[in-house]
Amino acid sequence: SSDQSVTVSAGYTSGGVTKTATHAVTVTNIGIEVPLGNYLDNTDLTWSTSDSASWVGQTAEVYYGGDAVQSGDISHNQQSYMQTTVTGPGIISFYWKVSSQSGNPDIS
Numbered sequence: 001s002s003d004q005s006v007t008v009s010a011g012y013t014s015g016g017v018t019k020t021a022t023h024a025v026t027v028t029n030i031g032i033e034v035p036l037g038n039y040l041d042n043t044d045l046t047w048s049t050s051d052s053a054s055w056v057g058q059t060a061e062v063y064y065g066g067d068a069v070q071s072g073d074i075s076h077n078q079q080s081y082m083q084t085t086v087t088g089p090g091i092i093s094f095y096w097k098v099s100s101q102s103g104n105p106d107i108s
Contacts, residue, residue, distance in 0.1 A: 036082070039067045045084040053080040063095040 011020035037043035039057035041064075049055040053072035062068045071080040086092060 036069055039069045041065050045086065047082060047084050049083075050079055050081045052078040055080070055082055061097070 005024060005026050007022060008025050009020060009022045011018060013019075034057055035043065036047045036049070036055060036057065037045060040047065050071075053074045055069050055071050057067055058070045059067045061070075069082065071082075074080050
């Protein structure tokens with residue numbers, strides 16, 4: 001991904017006077033990519049994703065372990081998926097959350 005510009009605002013009140021400051025900051029991508037398996041708590045499997053939206057690791061909304069993966073935004077008639085292959089008997093479990101436009105009948 002590319003560098004991102006963000007605006008940071010901070011303020012405080014002292015002696016009844018409020019002071020604020022706003023600064024533009026550029027966050028530089030230093031090119032360190034963490035494999036999705038790290039965020040999925042399984043680095044033994046090979047994970048692949050759809051081309052429509054990038055999947056990224058994140059820590060803002062998690063169910064277990066302090067991190068998770070999240071799909072990028074998709075538009076109409078696009079799909080976003082993540083897949084792997086498992087061989088042999090076993091138990092597979094996962095947690096998922098969907099966020100979409102209200103009234104969307106096409107979630108599967």
